[in-house]
Amino acid sequence: MLTPTATLARFAAELRYEHIPEAVLRKTEDLLVDWFGSAVAGHGARPVESITRFAAQMMGGPAAHAAALGQGGAEVLVSRQRASAYLAAMANAAASHVAEQDDVHNGSVFHPATVVFPPAVAVAQALGRSGQDLLAASVVGYEVGIRVGEFLGRSHYKVFHTTGTVGTLAAAAAVGHLLRLDAAQMQHALGSAGTQAAGLWEFLRTAADSKQLHTAHAAAAGLMSAYLAQDGFTGAAEILAGPQGMAAGMSSDADATRLTDGLGTRWATVETSFKYHASCRHTHPAADALLQVMREHGLKPADLQSVETQVHQGALDVLGPVTSPSTVHQSKFSMGTVLALVAQYGHAGLTEFDQHFLSEATRALRDRVSMRLDPEVDGAYPRRWIGKVTVHTTDGRVLHGRVDEPKGDPGNTLSRDEVTAKALRLAAFSQGATAAEMQQAVDALWQVAQWPVVGALLPSQVGAA
Amino acid sequence: MLTPTATLARFAAELRYEHIPEAVLRKTEDLLVDWFGSAVAGHGARPVESITRFAAQMMGGPAAHAAALGQGGAEVLVSRQRASAYLAAMANAAASHVAEQDDVHNGSVFHPATVVFPPAVAVAQALGRSGQDLLAASVVGYEVGIRVGEFLGRSHYKVFHTTGTVGTLAAAAAVGHLLRLDAAQMQHALGSAGTQAAGLWEFLRTAADSKQLHTAHAAAAGLMSAYLAQDGFTGAAEILAGPQGMAAGMSSDADATRLTDGLGTRWATVETSFKYHASCRHTHPAADALLQVMREHGLKPADLQSVETQVHQGALDVLGPVTSPSTVHQSKFSMGTVLALVAQYGHAGLTEFDQHFLSEATRALRDRVSMRLDPEVDGAYPRRWIGKVTVHTTDGRVLHGRVDEPKGDPGNTLSRDEVTAKALRLAAFSQGATAAEMQQAVDALWQVAQWPVVGALLPSQVGAA
Structure with missing residues (x-):
């Protein structure tokens, strides 16, 4: 044996x-x-x-x-x-x-x-x-x-x-x-x-x-x-x-x-x-959930009053300490920064981080993003990385976004053309x-x-x- | 600050x-x-x-x-x-x-x-x-x-x-x-x-x-x-x-x-x-305590029926797993082997380990050595490494050995001549x-x-x- x-x-x-x-x-x-x-x-x-x-x-x-x-x-x-x-x-x-x-x-x-x-x-x-x-x-x-x-x-x-x-x-x-x-x-x-x-x-x-x-x-x-x-x-x-x-x-x-x-x-x-996003993986499910709800309801960045992300404990452990990022690399561990970038640009890539991680618009939106431990998300983790967000809009609506497989996961993977394009972009x-x-x-x-x-x-x- | x-x-x-x-x-x-x-x-x-x-x-x-x-x-x-x-x-x-x-x-x-x-x-x-x-x-x-x-x-x-x-x-x-x-x-x-x-x-x-x-x-x-x-x-x-x-x-x-x-x-x-001895430091206090009691009472290896060492928890953690050493290096973590060598040769140096760690006499004595957690020794550790042993002799006596500073400690240190001699010996x-x-x-x-x-x-x- x-x-x-x-x-x-x-x-x-x-x-x-x-x-x-x-x-x-x-x-x-x-x-x-x-x-x-x-x-x-x-x-x-x-x-x-x-x-x-x-x-x-x-x-x-x-x-x-x-x-x-x-x-x-x-x-x-x-x-x-x-x-x-x-x-x-x-x-x-x-x-x-x-x-x-x-x-x-x-x-x-x-x-x-x-x-x-x-x-x-x-x-x-x-x-x-x-x-x-x-x-x-x-x-x-x-x-x-x-x-x-x-x-x-x-x-x-x-x-x-x-x-x-x-x-x-x-x-x-x-x-x-x-x-x-x-x-x-x-x-x-x-x-x-x-x-x-x-x-x-x-x-x-x-x-x-x-x-x-x-x-x-x-x-x-x-x-x-x-x-x-x-x-x-x-x-x-x-x-x-x-x-x-x-x-x-x-x-x-x-x-x-x-x-x-x-x-x-x-x-x-x-x-x-x-x-897919150039940030800590713990930010991806929420980023994709935000994109989903913004797409579904035709929201613009200016429509976002606040965003609450519902996350697993690991996200709180790793991202929690990063509240006011001072470097590009640190900003990739800031849930608020990542969501602010995807809200503005539809994607948080290297260029978006490099050029916009500390812009006034990014910081303003960043500080209206919060994280909360969610039992369903936490229970599924780490086998599944579910993304859930609750958006309060400036006109008073409360909207929910959700993804079960963030972009890049096996069930939502990249094609060879996408992999090639990503490598060339990098x-x-x-x-x-x-x-x-x-x-x-x-x-x-x-x-x-x-x-x-x-x-x-x-x-x-x-x-x- | x-x-x-x-x-x-x-x-x-x-x-x-x-x-x-x-x-x-x-x-x-x-x-x-x-x-x-x-x-x-x-x-x-x-x-x-x-x-x-x-x-x-x-x-x-x-x-x-x-x-x-x-x-x-x-x-x-x-x-x-x-x-x-x-x-x-x-x-x-x-x-x-x-x-x-x-x-x-x-x-x-x-x-x-x-x-x-x-x-x-x-x-x-x-x-x-x-x-x-x-x-x-x-x-x-x-x-x-x-x-x-x-x-x-x-x-x-x-x-x-x-x-x-x-x-x-x-x-x-x-x-x-x-x-x-x-x-x-x-x-x-x-x-x-x-x-x-x-x-x-x-x-x-x-x-x-x-x-x-x-x-x-x-x-x-x-x-x-x-x-x-x-x-x-x-x-x-x-x-x-x-x-x-x-x-x-x-x-x-x-x-x-x-x-x-x-x-x-x-x-x-x-x-x-x-x-001083060429073994794990956790064995030294007991080794010196055994030498002390053998010197004081003029004991020979054949006089030793059994030796109980009274040790700190760290010694049990590190030496405990080593009961039947199969290599020279492992034998340096065997309390029994170390005590058997010092009893026979007055010192457990590289030569003693290399030539005698598995000899019949060493193994016989090794298997009659035990370790027991001792509150006084454990309480003083790690600031002080007290050595205590209890020897049962073949003629029925129960003798106690003790050292408060094993050889090589600051209060019982090596002279420059001893340091030089040790380096040349190595x-x-x-x-x-x-x-x-x-x-x-x-x-x-x-x-x-x-x-x-x-x-x-x-x-x-x-x-x-």
Whole structure:
């Protein structure tokens, strides 16, 4: 009888590309292209540049870059330079989360792409693995990470940034698959990853840069755990459910049955949602519900006297501290700002945040938005993210808006054209790639399953070989 | 009015060498030499070699080493090669904790040396700082780390390996001092370090290698946090006591007054104990108490029918799971093994563990040792580590042994000759340096306060420049 952790490790080690249903592989391609847009969107963001500079510095200078290139290094997307897989994964993971447009799995409240694809792509590049290897490893990262997030539960998420903590295990699983770890080695890799799991929400209160550090840390620590396991380094056997493991230290409602829930039959990867608005996912259901009621009743922003959003507890925990955002990034965690932007522009994208998050009109409307805990919404969460709002209009009406699946959820998903358009939009916003470069890169990436070897996703800026 | 975290950060940023009392500086030199022995003792240990190989690999190969050397890299003590400060700190921190001979601060149950000196020495080497800079930065690391450990309290230590978690902050403070961060930057560095704090005791149950990973992680993550802060990267303002900070997530008995307790007047650095036995510190009080009663009554190992140790709860938490150790490292967490070795050899050193931890005589005696929670011992802990044992002799006597300060504690400390001899013994055991190399290195290290620049501690094995 295997323990849940051992079962999960065996699944992660033994899953083969041929076992993965077609629909799961196609969805993984969608997620990969969607991630690529978010990674390029990190170009020029100050916290991302800091982490990228650090990674470059700790490679040991230009000669080291050339050396990394010569022996199969990996691509740093925001700088178009080469680094070792470890430092490239760190930099790319920092980049992928800053635009707040990367994907999310509702039930685990976990953002898989930003911690799975950066280490998986970096290691696939460094080792010359195929596109199919990359897809299979990515599915492993999603399936493991999502289940660990579900296992740790809602209590964990109250204080810990699940993407940071669980991300170490997701990254280790994906990289471990590319390194072809056996089941025992994979369990050691998960042990080493889980004992490095970290990430606290406290940074939200002062709009600090930690979110980028969390994803960078998770990708790097997870990758390291897998490499160490390949080299014989051991980790705790029961890092998840053991008496001094992750759940013991960081959760009060952990449920070990979630770790192996439907392994190999239920594909959590396809449950992953795309983000449509460029804000914290907790704002999306209410934003879409507001759009719905405004559309239905033909309301203009000036018609809104007040908006009450009916939300789950997690939204109050994460968004509650943000009442008067002072930075673009912080404003993405302000329910009032997000609703003010969608009311005015029909969508809260990067451009809307960048140009209008502190405008007089936005602030005025922002301060008339409130949040209230709603039993139905809270009861359905995190499996379903229901959006409900009550609008009081300036002419005295009380109107109700509701969405059961926000835009981007599996039942209301993005088409491949929409995913492509989003990626191009993100690159254009950050100027991380030209339109032509990005179009070419995305066109190629849709064919990843045919790639014999995963190469650079963007043309390199470095001439040296 | 500054918050406790802000006060601690300001102290860390603004402490100057000239402010530090002479006795604190001399003790810091003792701790530095003692650490150096432990770091060299990591040579050849499998988990250390794995982490060192990983660090070398992620530098990008030999050309990268040369590049790091050329522009002021740092020394990897166990491989005698050069790496960037980040990867050198990671490797040296892994090395310093494996022999279980590095120092400990009783009140915080925190091992400062292994997470403070590796990053401080690496950065001092990389930046060409003076020996006095290194000493001042090390004192900052000790003072901050110890207070954060005391703050997080006993509940934290039940599940978390305090040296791993608190180590990130201690490392960040020491490195931040060498980088000459101002108070605000230092607070950001602590924020970034605390949000990466990790390390779970679960690995003990299967004798996994995680202890070395915890110190490597703490040193590397802390160093990175300080470098990022210098570059403008921000961290949570209240990572320690904030509502979603470290204490909120990882402690149930945190006491914020401990964070600033006697800052600048109480020097926690001098409260640090040297380890005399090569085992988990929780075994030392009982080991010394057994030696005391055996000496007083002239007992031989064959006279011992059974030994009951009266211990604090933390000893039960950490040592309790280890009943039948299968590796040398695990046996250092076995109360029975440690007492069996001291009964036979008068001391439980590296050689005794390595050669005798599974001998028939050791196992027979081991299985006659028990632990029992003792209210007096538990009440004094962690400020005082009292050792009490009750011995039943084969001729029917019941004898009691007691020590109030185990060997190596400030009131029963090691002389400089004893510190030197211990360092030479550790190097001889690991063959990490020849006797002549080690004697020369230690002689030089005692003069660290006169060094204009911190250079390599051991002769390099790499010819290239």
